[in-house]
Amino acid sequence: MNHEAGKAVAYSRRGPVAVVSITGEIDLATAAAIGREIVGYVGGEDPVVIDLTSVSFLDSAGVRLLDWIVGDMDDRGRGIRLVVGATGPARMTLQLCAFRDDLLATDLDKAAADLGG
Amino acid sequence: MDDRDVTQDLRVPWEEDPSELYEHAPCGYLTTTPDGTIVKVNETFLAWTGYTRAELVGVRRFRDLLTPGGQIYHESHYAPLLRMQNDVHEVAFDLVCADGRRLPALINSMLGRDPAGLPRLIRTMIFNATERRGYERELLNARRIAEDSERRVRVLQTIVAGLAAAATEAEVAEVLAGAPGPAFGATASSVWLTGADRGGLIEVSAADPGVTAGAAAEVARRGELEVISAPEKAEDRFGGLAEAMRDAGRTLAVLLPLATGPADDQTEVRGVLAFSFAEPRELSESELLVIRLLGQQGGQSLDRARLYDAARLREARVTFLAGTTREMDEENRLTARAKRLVERLVPEVAEWASVRLQVGGPPGLLAESGGPPPDPELIADQIARVTVSGEALWPAADATEVGTAVLPLTARGLVLGTLALRLEGARRTVAESGFLTELTSRAALALENARLYEQERAVARTLQRSLLSGSTPRDSRFVVETQYHAAAQGLEVGGDWFDAFMISPDKLAVVVGDVVGRGIDAAATMGQLRSAVRAVASADAGPAKVLRKLDRFVDRVITAKMATVAYCEINLATNVMTYACAGHLPPLLHEPASQARYLMGARSAPLGSRAGKRDRVEEKVKLASGSRLLLYTDGLVERRNRPIDQGLDTMAREWARRRDAPTAGLAAGFADLMVGTDHTDDVCLLCLTLGTDERLERSIGADPMQIALLRKEMKAWLITHQVDEESVQGVLLACSEAVANAIEHGYRDDPFGQVEIVATVSGEAVEVVVADRGVWRPARSDVSRGRGLQLIRQVMDHVSFDRSAGTVVTMRRTRKENA
Numbered sequence A: 001m002n003h004e005a006g007k008a009v010a011y012s013r014r015g016p017v018a019v020v021s022i023t024g025e026i027d028l029a030t031a032a033a034i035g036r037e038i039v040g041y042v043g044g045e046d047p048v049v050i051d052l053t054s055v056s057f058l059d060s061a062g063v064r065l066l067d068w069i070v071g072d073m074d075d076r077g078r079g080i081r082l083v084v085g086a087t088g089p090a091r092m093t094l095q096l097c098a099f100r101d102d103l104l105a106t107d108l109d110k111a112a113a114d115l116g117g
Numbered sequence B: 001m002d003d004r005d006v007t008q009d010l011r012v013p014w015e016e017d018p019s020e021l022y023e024h025a026p027c028g029y030l031t032t033t034p035d036g037t038i039v040k041v042n043e044t045f046l047a048w049t050g051y052t053r054a055e056l057v058g059v060r061r062f063r064d065l066l067t068p069g070g071q072i073y074h075e076s077h078y079a080p081l082l083r084m085q086n087d088v089h090e091v092a093f094d095l096v097c098a099d100g101r102r103l104p105a106l107i108n109s110m111l112g113r114d115p116a117g118l119p120r121l122i123r124t125m126i127f128n129a130t131e132r133r134g135y136e137r138e139l140l141n142a143r144r145i146a147e148d149s150e151r152r153v154r155v156l157q158t159i160v161a162g163l164a165a166a167a168t169e170a171e172v173a174e175v176l177a178g179a180p181g182p183a184f185g186a187t188a189s190s191v192w193l194t195g196a197d198r199g200g201l202i203e204v205s206a207a208d209p210g211v212t213a214g215a216a217a218e219v220a221r222r223g224e225l226e227v228i229s230a231p232e233k234a235e236d237r238f239g240g241l242a243e244a245m246r247d248a249g250r251t252l253a254v255l256l257p258l259a260t261g262p263a264d265d266q267t268e269v270r271g272v273l274a275f276s277f278a279e280p281r282e283l284s285e286s287e288l289l290v291i292r293l294l295g296q297q298g299g300q301s302l303d304r305a306r307l308y309d310a311a312r313l314r315e316a317r318v319t320f321l322a323g324t325t326r327e328m329d330e331e332n333r334l335t336a337r338a339k340r341l342v343e344r345l346v347p348e349v350a351e352w353a354s355v356r357l358q359v360g361g362p363p364g365l366l367a368e369s370g371g372p373p374p375d376p377e378l379i380a381d382q383i384a385r386v387t388v389s390g391e392a393l394w395p396a397a398d399a400t401e402v403g404t405a406v407l408p409l410t411a412r413g414l415v416l417g418t419l420a421l422r423l424e425g426a427r428r429t430v431a432e433s434g435f436l437t438e439l440t441s442r443a444a445l446a447l448e449n450a451r452l453y454e455q456e457r458a459v460a461r462t463l464q465r466s467l468l469s470g471s472t473p474r475d476s477r478f479v480v481e482t483q484y485h486a487a488a489q490g491l492e493v494g495g496d497w498f499d500a501f502m503i504s505p506d507k508l509a510v511v512v513g514d515v516v517g518r519g520i521d522a523a524a525t526m527g528q529l530r531s532a533v534r535a536v537a538s539a540d541a542g543p544a545k546v547l548r549k550l551d552r553f554v555d556r557v558i559t560a561k562m563a564t565v566a567y568c569e570i571n572l573a574t575n576v577m578t579y580a581c582a583g584h585l586p587p588l589l590h591e592p593a594s595q596a597r598y599l600m601g602a603r604s605a606p607l608g609s610r611a612g613k614r615d616r617v618e619e620k621v622k623l624a625s626g627s628r629l630l631l632y633t634d635g636l637v638e639r640r641n642r643p644i645d646q647g648l649d650t651m652a653r654e655w656a657r658r659r660d661a662p663t664a665g666l667a668a669g670f671a672d673l674m675v676g677t678d679h680t681d682d683v684c685l686l687c688l689t690l691g692t693d694e695r696l697e698r699s700i701g702a703d704p705m706q707i708a709l710l711r712k713e714m715k716a717w718l719i720t721h722q723v724d725e726e727s728v729q730g731v732l733l734a735c736s737e738a739v740a741n742a743i744e745h746g747y748r749d750d751p752f753g754q755v756e757i758v759a760t761v762s763g764e765a766v767e768v769v770v771a772d773r774g775v776w777r778p779a780r781s782d783v784s785r786g787r788g789l790q791l792i793r794q795v796m797d798h799v800s801f802d803r804s805a806g807t808v809v810t811m812r813r814t815r816k817e818n819a
Helices: A031-042 A060-075 A089-096 A108-114 B018-023 B043-049 B068-085 B130-165 B169-177 B180-184 B213-222 B241-248 B285-329 B334-345 B376-389 B430-468 B519-536 B543-556 B644-657 B666-675 B704-720 B725-746 B783-795
Strands: A009-014 A017-026 A048-058 A080-083 B028-032 B038-041 B087-096 B102-113 B119-128 B188-194 B201-206 B226-228 B252-259 B269-277 B352-357 B364-370 B403-411 B414-423 B478-485 B494-504 B507-518 B564-571 B576-582 B588-590 B596-598 B619-622 B628-632 B683-690 B695-701 B754-761 B765-772 B798-802 B807-814
Touching: A009 A031, A017 A031, A017 A060, A017 A108, A031 A048, A031 A060, A048 A060, A048 A089, A048 A108, A048 B725, A060 A080, A060 A089, A060 B725, A060 B783, A080 A108, A089 B725, A089 B783, B028 B043, B043 B119, B068 B087, B068 B102, B102 B130, B130 B169, B130 B180, B130 B285, B169 B188, B169 B201, B169 B269, B169 B285, B180 B188, B180 B269, B180 B285, B188 B213, B201 B213, B201 B269, B213 B252, B213 B269, B252 B285, B269 B285, B285 B334, B285 B430, B334 B352, B334 B364, B334 B430, B352 B430, B376 B403, B376 B414, B403 B430, B414 B430, B430 B478, B430 B494, B430 B519, B478 B494, B478 B507, B478 B666, B494 B519, B494 B683, B507 B519, B507 B628, B507 B683, B519 B543, B519 B564, B543 B564, B543 B576, B564 B628, B564 B683, B588 B644, B596 B644, B628 B644, B644 B666, B666 B683, B695 B704, B704 B725, B704 B754, B725 B754, B725 B765, B725 B783, B725 B807, B783 B807
Parallel strands: A017 A048, A048 A080
Antiparallel strands: A009 A017, B028 B038, B028 B119, B087 B102, B102 B119, B188 B201, B188 B269, B226 B252, B252 B269, B352 B364, B352 B414, B403 B414, B478 B683, B494 B507, B507 B564, B564 B576, B576 B619, B588 B596, B588 B628, B628 B683, B695 B754, B754 B765, B765 B807, B798 B807
8 A cells, every 4th residue: 555656646737737636645654755746747837736636645744745836836926726625634634724715626627727727 | 756956947836927927026117118108017017006007108208207306317317327338226216106106116227229239128127115215214213313312422421521520519510511502402501509518509600591590409409300391381390480481482491400329318419400492392212311311420520529629628728737837836925826827817717817815914815817807895705705615606607797706725624715717608617617626726735835935934034033133242342243135036045144252251253154955944954053153162162173063063963064154263352363164255354454355264175074175274364453354155246147256356345445334234235235135045244343442552663654554554443433534534634643743753863763652432532642752842943843733733622742751642532423
């Protein structure tokens, strides 16, 4: 049940929007590897949607990673959305950490459309 | 006596005058000129014809003495022949005598010629052929009669052949109806047959309006041939017949009984053939003889056809009975059998049929078919009477409308219920009632067998339920869930069983087994074997020894031979399980952090096996907390349409998928998932969930990868304790953060440090204590660590830190259902 960061992260596009889908657990053990994987996709000019609906656990290490990505995108004036299920571990943690409502979405297509996809 | 030469003329004793010989010869002589003018005639001719010599000689020609027809023949044949051949022999002429009488004669003539070859005179000899002509006439008459009779014989032969070929009464009747026309020249004919029960005549063919059914019935009763030669002759004997004959313009009517032999006491009349004639006609003696013969032939043919018909009907009934029994046997259940019965009866035998049961349950309708049903009140009354008396009620035979028969379904001396049938009139015969009685007795036996079968099945089920209903042990360290799924279809109860019991305070035994066979015996054997397992299991025995003892047990209890058993003992203090399988499917184990797997070790032959491996072995396996073990019988995985390997693969996959499912209802839900509702075999399964103790104690290295494994175990443990999902997520998050804190900060400089985790669960709350021996650093030095601590505070209701020796975080969350 080891997480291979390479397998846990998938990349796709919705028009101009970059979509990064993360699967499995994001915790102290995996956050760094996942972060290295994602950086390549989120460093460009395009808006980004990070799909967390398949994430089965998210701890503060994961929150730290997401917080850093969101801050970086904001700084560069690029749009970003985090897609989480209506319930589930990822939404619970992000809500506990009081992520902004405008960042969270439940529908990937709608989130991509909001960002111009 | 003188010796004389007989070749010489005898000298007669009187003078023989040649002229005397000429005149009084025994034949007539005429001599004519070539033109036929008579020139000489003898006395004999004159005597025969009544002419005088003067009236003929020189006055008449020979041809003048002939009839007009004779004269033509004379011109066309006689005269030319004579001229050509010089003689003519034995020509028949009628001579017209002086008084106009005609004299049949045979004429021989010779033409005499002069030396120049010219015709000179004709000598004619006349024989009186009066008597000879009479013979000829008689001969011709006789020949005509013979020809008539031959023709009639041919017609009769055709009729007899037709009768022989006719296989049914209807065909015989058809041949008979067609006979009088060609055989006797009758204008029309009708046929009546006596009824199957010899009651009354049934009209088969009524083409002749000149005869009446009343007359036919009278003739059938008397058994005598009646020939009515004129309408008035029928007047005082057959009412209506005379009128019918007159109306149809008949001069002669014949009413022929179709009897098996000549009229006497032994003879039975099978029907009546009647025919009549429009032309005036007389019947000769020979014709009457033939007519009587026709009556006998017809009667015998009808008799034979009736026997054939009866044989065919018997055969059809035997086939029907056998078919009905077979069809009913194809079903096991009472209702299904009753349904088969009525569906077979309608419409072949009855227009409506219903089976009502009176015993073995509330009286009521079991099956019904056809329609319309009879009056309910009437039928209820009839059924009540039949149920009490056990005697069948038949509808009146002469009732014209459809009637209802109610027959008791009697088996082993017990009136099980009734079969009610709505029958057509033609069905209400003595033979038919015999057939229906036979059918009912067979059906009753089939229904009684089904009833007993259901009774036994119900008893077996009850027995099985009572044997399996003993409560499973309850302990905080494990949860046992069991499920017995009886086959949905009407098969007998199987010998599957499960059991779970405590051998000692720390030792749990779980077992699932399958006894060979079905029905009440299998259920009883299962009970014995189940008790035997409990009896032989002991604190120091172990599975292999238990199986060895069971082998000895089945040597005495033969019905338990070849039973299969999967037997496991779990030491709850050490979580070590020892197991053994005697011919049974392997237990399926799912541990929290790995794939589901079958325990393929410790296998040996079924109990009491002679050919199999009887060396009983056992194996040990250490079970992680939260492990789930599944014991089951083959009904769970065996399907006719797929190999068992595939069934096992599917089951392992599905079992793993349900690792997070609550234990309550786990067994039932899993059985439903695996076999659905329409399974044909009994299914028995036992789920054991381990590590359900209130405490979860773990010690992990300072490695972030360990946190994920801890979470898995803790998740299984929390689910086992039926902690709600939101609380599970919260506790897992808090625990992860606390452990991460310990690893990341407490053991920042100590990769070999250990983190101790102790979790406890009670009805009210979950408490987790995470302890490390690392060096505490102030929180404000790290923002993210502050976020982790904040998360812990948010998801747990109570959090405290003790930093006197390393860090001990104590967290408590109230369970949602108690919040």
